[in-house]
Amino acid sequence: MPGERALRAVPARPSDGEIVAAARTGELWAQEALYRASAPSAFGLVRRLLGTDEDVDDVVQDTFLTAFRTLESLRDDDAFRAWMLRIAVGKVSRVIRKRRVLAMLGLRSKERPDLDDVLGPSATPEIALELQRIYRFVVSLPADIRVAFVLRRVEGRTLEEIAELTSASLATVKRRVARADAALAELEEGEA
Amino acid sequence: MIRQPLGRHLSTTPPGERLDRNWRAIATKLRARRPSWRFAFVALAAVMICGAVLLPLSWRKSTRIEATVIETDADHTQTVVLAEGSRVVLGPSSRLLLVDVSTQHVRLELQRGAIDVDATHREGRTFSVGARQLDVDVVGTQFHVAVGDTPGDVEVSVSRGRVRVTSREDPSHPRFLGAGERWSTRALPPPPIASAAPSGQPVAHDAGAVHEAPPKPSLSPQVRKLIVAGRFVDAYGLVLPDFDDDCQTLGADDLFQLAEAARGAGHPRHAATAFDALRTRFRTDARAPLAALELGRLDLDDLDDPRAAKNALDDVVALQPDGFFREDADARRVQALEAMGDHTECVAARERYLAAYPHGSHRASVARRCR
Numbered sequence: 001m002p003g004e005r006a007l008r009a010v011p012a013r014p015s016d017g018e019i020v021a022a023a024r025t026g027e028l029w030a031q032e033a034l035y036r037a038s039a040p041s042a043f044g045l046v047r048r049l050l051g052t053d054e055d056v057d058d059v060v061q062d063t064f065l066t067a068f069r070t071l072e073s074l075r076d077d078d079a080f081r082a083w084m085l086r087i088a089v090g091k092v093s094r095v096i097r098k099r100r101v102l103a104m105l106g107l108r109s110k111e112r113p114d115l116d117d118v119l120g121p122s123a124t125p126e127i128a129l130e131l132q133r134i135y136r137f138v139v140s141l142p143a144d145i146r147v148a149f150v151l152r153r154v155e156g157r158t159l160e161e162i163a164e165l166t167s168a169s170l171a172t173v174k175r176r177v178a179r180a181d182a183a184l185a186e187l188e189e190g191e192a
Numbered sequence: 193m194i195r196q197p198l199g200r201h202l203s204t205t206p207p208g209e210r211l212d213r214n215w216r217a218i219a220t221k222l223r224a225r226r227p228s229w230r231f232a233f234v235a236l237a238a239v240m241i242c243g244a245v246l247l248p249l250s251w252r253k254s255t256r257i258e259a260t261v262i263e264t265d266a267d268h269t270q271t272v273v274l275a276e277g278s279r280v281v282l283g284p285s286s287r288l289l290l291v292d293v294s295t296q297h298v299r300l301e302l303q304r305g306a307i308d309v310d311a312t313h314r315e316g317r318t319f320s321v322g323a324r325q326l327d328v329d330v331v332g333t334q335f336h337v338a339v340g341d342t343p344g345d346v347e348v349s350v351s352r353g354r355v356r357v358t359s360r361e362d363p364s365h366p367r368f369l370g371a372g373e374r375w376s377t378r379a380l381p382p383p384p385i386a387s388a389a390p391s392g393q394p395v396a397h398d399a400g401a402v403h404e405a406p407p408k409p410s411l412s413p414q415v416r417k418l419i420v421a422g423r424f425v426d427a428y429g430l431v432l433p434d435f436d437d438d439c440q441t442l443g444a445d446d447l448f449q450l451a452e453a454a455r456g457a458g459h460p461r462h463a464a465t466a467f468d469a470l471r472t473r474f475r476t477d478a479r480a481p482l483a484a485l486e487l488g489r490l491d492l493d494d495l496d497d498p499r500a501a502k503n504a505l506d507d508v509v510a511l512q513p514d515g516f517f518r519e520d521a522d523a524r525r526v527q528a529l530e531a532m533g534d535h536t537e538c539v540a541a542r543e544r545y546l547a548a549y550p551h552g553s554h555r556a557s558v559a560r561r562c563r
Contacts, residue, residue, distance in 0.1 A: 016516050022478065028219060029448055033482045035215050037516050040553035043211075044204040057214055064218050115202070120556050123201035131198050156197020 017077035024071040031068050038081045039064070042088050049092045049150050051113035051135045059095055063088040082164070089147060089165045096143040111139040137184055148173055149180035203556040208493045216456065220422045223266055260290040264305070266420060274298060277312040278319065306338035306413070329356040338413060341445070345410070348375050411446045419449050424456025435462055439469040444477040451486070460494035471507060481512040488524055498531035523554035530561045538562035
């Protein structure tokens with residue numbers, strides 16, 4: 001019908017892939033839909049990887065901005081969340097590297113993990129202590145090793161999943177986790 | 193050393209207001225697109241065009257531009273002075289095709305956004321602007337043309353002089369607009385359109401040949417512009433007088449914008465009204481499940497109405513049983529049942545969530561409910 005006013009052409013009851021496709025064309029509602037559906041995962045992962053609340057908002061915002069601006073490179077539209085989390089892990093690694101450099105230059109105090117506000121009710125005193133110990137330990141690790149170790153010990157991810165999330169080979173991930181385990185064992189021996 | 197995954201003992205799900213705050217920051221940055229190489233190229237092209245069209249008069253006669261695109265981003269306008277002296281100002285987010293520009297003939301095609309034209313009067317020169325299904329022909333005047341987001345939306349207003357508006361589907365019935373007159377495919381009823389009477393005086397008559405589509409109301413460009421700029425309080429102030437009526441008449445996209453404006457301005461009840469209208473009036477629209485989820489969240493977090501929240505969250509599942517928002521809705525439903533004091537249902541919903549989403553992003557917070 002000439003001149004007929006029509007709603008924007010969006011599919012009814014879209015699948016995840018169709019929402020991604022709409023977001024790719026710049027539809028803000030679709031981008032918001034993706035954000036709403038996957039932001040809690042991103043916040044949780046980033047918060048647990050960083051060990052503090054500092055920088056979490058920046059990393060999450062940066063993650064979604066990168067994701068939405070590079071959506072063309074997402075091959076499987078149904079895998080948005082996993083793809084976005086990979087971006088988030090990369091951003092976290094960069095923040096950790098930056099923190100370490102600033103600390104080395106004396107421009108920033110040493111990291112102090114802050115878990116008090118996120119310890120859940122299921123965390124027994126023993127678990128709380130273990131978490132505090134792990135987070136105090138990882139601040140001394142290089143970014144890549146730290147990320148792999150936290151993904152393994154805190155997140156409980158498989159080595160394959162870590163390889164996927166960090167865009168590293170399985171062998172590299174094994175090496176990183178093993179190095180962290182060895183460093184932690186050494187630390188425990190020293191404390192004993 | 194404890195070998196079990198320890199992350200499950202960390203409660204890292206952010207509160208709703210933090211998610212909202214971050215989304216607003218992301219949306220603002222997305223709307224205010226970074227200057228890209230493409231924009232830089234377009235800007236350079238625009239500069240070159242300006243240079244070309246402002247060449248000395250002796251050169252102008254041979255100056256001719258064909259099929260050149262000028263585009264503006266969301267934050268900028270662009271002024272183009274044509275060789276024959278006319279001035280065209282592109283509004284933000286606009287795209288204008290210079291189909292053919294010479295001292296004898298100017299043909300422009302507005303593909304997106306809006307332009308203001310101040311056309312100089314030149315004997316023998318034709319000046320026309322195409323916009324969707326319309327052609328606007330000029331004889332020395334100042335006018336404004338805008339195309340909306342939806343097919344068929346065109347608005348023409350004249351500040352000075354006269355223009356002729358012709359439908360490409362019915363070119364034999366041109367209409368004329370005089371100074372101070374405005375015509376829009378969205379207006380209801382259509383503003384009077386004047387035709388050239390034998391005396392030369394404009395005579396108002398119906399818009400028939402040009403305006404064939406049933407006009408529907410829509411958010412004004414000003415309100416849309418304010419929302420895009422993140423100025424929700426200002427946008428909300430403009431839509432407030434007709435808010436309830438608008439919720440019954442606007443389309444899905446506008447309702448979503450309306451809800452965002454109300455929410456951004458700190459008026460959750462009105463935001464809920466708009467989301468509710470969207471999910472009930474546009475059941476098959478892609479935004480309906482998200483609107484139902486947002487309604488549930490507002491009912492729970494801001495309006496203290498868990499029963500209404502539960503209904504909205506049930507609707508998310510009804511609209512899209514295995515969809516994108518199912519996990520969010522299931523998690524929020526547990527929260528709503530807890531707030532309603534329905535312990536038995538809450539426990540059942542909680543256990544269903546934990547079984548369905550063993551690695552769900554709301555696992556920690558859901559596990560704490562209904563104890």
